[in-house]
Amino acid sequence: MKPLAGIRVxxxxxxxxxxxxxxxxxxxxxxxVKIESGAYMDxxxxxGQRDTSPGWWNRSPPFHFTNRNKRGVxxxxxHAEGRRLILELAxxxxxxxxxxxxxxxxxxxxxxxxxxxxxxxxVLASISSQGDTxxxxxxxxxxSTLDATGGMxxxxxxxxxxxxxxxxxxxNYPDQVVSLLAAGLVIAAVMNARRTGRGTxxxxxxxxxxxxxxGEEIVAAxxxxxxxxxxxxxxxxxxxxxxxxxxxxxxxxxxxxxxxxKDEVAxxxxxxxxxxxxxxxxxxxxxxxxxxNDAGIAAAVVKNGMDLIRDRALAGDTLAWLPDGGLVKGxxxxxxxxxxxxxxxxxxxxEHTGETLxxxxxxxxxxxxxxxxxxxxxxxPERI
Amino acid sequence: MTRPLDGTTILEIxxxxxxxxxxxxxxxxxxxxxxxxxxxxxxxxxxxxxVRAAPPLLPADGSSALFQFLNTSKRAIALPADRRSALxxxxxxxxxxxxxxxxxxxxxxxxxxxxxxxxxIAGWPESMPRPHAPLSGFTVLALGGLLDMVxxxxxxPLRLGGHQGSYPGGLAAFTALMAQLAAKGVPPARxxxxxxxxxxxxxxxxxxxxxxxxxxxxxxxxxxxxxxCADGHVALVYxxxxxxxxxxxxxxxxxxxxxxxxxxxxxxxxxxxYAVMRPWCATRTRxxxxxxxxxxxxxxxxxxxxxxxxxxxxMIDRGFIVDMAGLKMPRLPVLxxxxxxxxxxxxxxxxx
Numbered sequence: 001m002k003p004l005a006g007i008r009v010x011x012x013x014x015x016x017x018x019x020x021x022x023x024x025x026x027x028x029x030x031x032x033v034k035i036e037s038g039a040y041m042d043x044x045x046x047x048g049q050r051d052t053s054p055g056w057w058n059r060s061p062p063f064h065f066t067n068r069n070k071r072g073v074x075x076x077x078x079h080a081e082g083r084r085l086i087l088e089l090a091x092x093x094x095x096x097x098x099x100x101x102x103x104x105x106x107x108x109x110x111x112x113x114x115x116x117x118x119x120x121x122x123v124l125a126s127i128s129s130q131g132d133t134x135x136x137x138x139x140x141x142x143x144s145t146l147d148a149t150g151g152m153x154x155x156x157x158x159x160x161x162x163x164x165x166x167x168x169x170x171x172n173y174p175d176q177v178v179s180l181l182a183a184g185l186v187i188a189a190v191m192n193a194r195r196t197g198r199g200t201x202x203x204x205x206x207x208x209x210x211x212x213x214x215g216e217e218i219v220a221a222x223x224x225x226x227x228x229x230x231x232x233x234x235x236x237x238x239x240x241x242x243x244x245x246x247x248x249x250x251x252x253x254x255x256x257x258x259x260x261x262k263d264e265v266a267x268x269x270x271x272x273x274x275x276x277x278x279x280x281x282x283x284x285x286x287x288x289x290x291x292x293n294d295a296g297i298a299a300a301v302v303k304n305g306m307d308l309i310r311d312r313a314l315a316g317d318t319l320a321w322l323p324d325g326g327l328v329k330g331x332x333x334x335x336x337x338x339x340x341x342x343x344x345x346x347x348x349x350x351e352h353t354g355e356t357l358x359x360x361x362x363x364x365x366x367x368x369x370x371x372x373x374x375x376x377x378x379x380x381p382e383r384i
Numbered sequence: 385m386t387r388p389l390d391g392t393t394i395l396e397i398x399x400x401x402x403x404x405x406x407x408x409x410x411x412x413x414x415x416x417x418x419x420x421x422x423x424x425x426x427x428x429x430x431x432x433x434x435v436r437a438a439p440p441l442l443p444a445d446g447s448s449a450l451f452q453f454l455n456t457s458k459r460a461i462a463l464p465a466d467r468r469s470a471l472x473x474x475x476x477x478x479x480x481x482x483x484x485x486x487x488x489x490x491x492x493x494x495x496x497x498x499x500x501x502x503x504x505i506a507g508w509p510e511s512m513p514r515p516h517a518p519l520s521g522f523t524v525l526a527l528g529g530l531l532d533m534v535x536x537x538x539x540x541p542l543r544l545g546g547h548q549g550s551y552p553g554g555l556a557a558f559t560a561l562m563a564q565l566a567a568k569g570v571p572p573a574r575x576x577x578x579x580x581x582x583x584x585x586x587x588x589x590x591x592x593x594x595x596x597x598x599x600x601x602x603x604x605x606x607x608x609x610x611x612x613c614a615d616g617h618v619a620l621v622y623x624x625x626x627x628x629x630x631x632x633x634x635x636x637x638x639x640x641x642x643x644x645x646x647x648x649x650x651x652x653x654x655x656x657x658y659a660v661m662r663p664w665c666a667t668r669t670r671x672x673x674x675x676x677x678x679x680x681x682x683x684x685x686x687x688x689x690x691x692x693x694x695x696x697x698x699m700i701d702r703g704f705i706v707d708m709a710g711l712k713m714p715r716l717p718v719l720x721x722x723x724x725x726x727x728x729x730x731x732x733x734x735x736x
Contacts, residue, residue: 191565228689245526336572
């Protein structure tokens with residue numbers, strides 16, 4: 001059975017860190033209700049804007065990638081009636097996921113204390129740049145900010161130019177790894193709530209996660225004065241005999257790792273007596289990788305985004321192709337006999353407001369008409 | 385404080401011939417569970433876990449900082465030469481779930497026979513034609529497409545620091561493990577390092593699919609760049625709607641040039657923009673730049689070293705780095721109802 005069957009998630013998640021945590025819970029069987037409004041939609045709808053004709057906010061590829069298998073409800077939190085309905089919905093939910101700027105939930109009267117008063121079993125996953133407390137709690141960041149402030153950039157760079165490097169806007173690495181951990185923490189808190197009847201506030205700092213990803217370097221730098229100023233060594237790595245990329249005859253890069261002396265001996269046998277670079281320059285990259293793998297050496301062609309969408313064997317379960325040729329995010333793992341099924345494409349803004357409020361709160365046509373009249377459920381973007 | 389996984393027993397079954405990059409993921413997943421309160425038995429192969437000797441090594445006793453970080457709050461048991469029998473005996477006890485590694489046929493067979501909830505940690509996607517070819521953390525980054533995204537366009541692709549070929553797989557394995565515990569009858573899970581990286585690097589696939597062209601590393605042509613300042617480096621990172629705010633921050637009239645009015649033009653002329661930003665940064669300290677930018681809601685970041693994190697006011701206020709028997713150790717990156725989980729040193733136990 002699906003591990004999170006019967007669990008309902010109220011999703012205020014934005015961009016990747018929040019929205020993807022909810023998506024991962026949905027992949028494991030939870031029902032996810034995404035709350036946006038015309039007054040404040042997920043910024044991914046605008047970041048991935050493709051055109052300017054009406055409804056453009058429903059066509060953003062990164063938004064579609066991340067928000068499949070969710071229902072979309074428009075409720076304006078700036079409206080008292082919108083806030084009241086959120087608390088009503090929270091009574092029937094197990095989890096709330098949010099990654100607003102700090103202070104936004106409090107301002108709307110929807111912080112953990114308010115949610116807990118409505119539902120003592122609720123798990124609130126609060127994902128933020130710096131955490132919910134501390135002198136820098138209001139500071140802003142994007143993923144690439146956290147590459148720098150979390151310590152990873154100081155360890156990333158070519159050996160010769162002295163310049164630290166970040167993962168950049170097309171990766172924003174710290175944003176991506178957040179949901180891999182946050183989803184598991186939410187499940188642990190849901191199990192805890194089942195057992196104890198009490199919910200949890202999960203205060204998850206993205207910057208702490210970025211630093212956790214280089215945890216051993218923090219341990220080493222604290223204990224060893226020689227490691228206080230890190231040196232950037234390109235692709236080389238402590239304890240590894242040789243590690244670098246080689247340019248091959250077809251122009252592609254080949255990544256190789258010679259772990260130890262045994263690998264170096266195997267390598268010498270393969271390349272005979274030419275130099276590393278000469279050998280690579282005489283080979284196509286895929287063929288070279290095969291030859292080296294057969295000799296027991298870790299070697300792989302440096303893949304790019306086009307390779308990822310062309311090579312379905314490589315992509316495994318991490319991408320999901322839709323019948324209309326669309327492409328959305330898959331899962332980072334595989335459960336035997338439980339493939340990811342995309343039952344819903346990402347919702348248009350407010351697409352399921354009526355059906356969801358009817359089903360979960362028992363609202364009738366008259367009540368829905370009144371909400372629409374008050375503007376509580378408006379799904380027209382007010383600004384971008 | 386009671387911990388959420390108190391009362392849960394999990395096996396970390398370290399295989400006898402597992403590549404280092406897979407072991408780092410297995411140990412990371414089990415470490416998180418252990419710090420959350422699970423009783424984690426780390427079953428090391430005869431000869432011990434190879435990570436015990438992996439750098440960085442600590443000057444005091446030559447032990448591995450990497451091993452210490454990845455094995456907090458666990459109990460280690462070195463299995464005897466007759467590993468299969470010892471494993472079989474251990475699996476007869478009350479075990480809630482197990483992590484095991486690709487290639488460990490003994491563990492795979494014994495866990496399946498007893499139908500124990502389990503997560504397998506592997507290297508390659510099962511769907512690959514050569515799923516057992518040699519792999520390193522570095523080649524995982526290459527296959528996941530992440531290597532292609534970092535560095536300068538004309539130079540060799542660049543790895544991220546640390547063990548980023550392994551740790552995303554470790555986090556994914558932790559979440560798969562929690563899914564195993566969440567309900568009875570959840571089918572066994574498999575995590576491959578390559579798939580975890582591909583999943584992390586989804587924007588490369590999304591961009592390629594939407595544009596017919598893959599986003600790639602573009603170093604000095606990127607909108608976000610790291611530049612030198614008076615006492616180090618800063619990462620100039622800002623939102624697509626924040627260019628006017630950045631121009632106001634820098635206060636140089638050249639940034640108000642109508643040539644920079646639209647984002648596509650700014651991308652094309654990024655060198656001209658950085659020609660203005662660099663000198664501004666060069667005369668200011670990291671702290672000055674960070675404070676001025678954050679004051680305007682602009683998410684510039686200062687490049688800090690792992691050592692500097694130890695004295696960082698935010699990290700100190702939240703108790704992120706704790707003292708574990710004389711070692712400074714980051715705690716799990718979560719506060720649970722306001723409290724952190726203090727890791728404890730690995731306990732060495734005798735084989736049963």
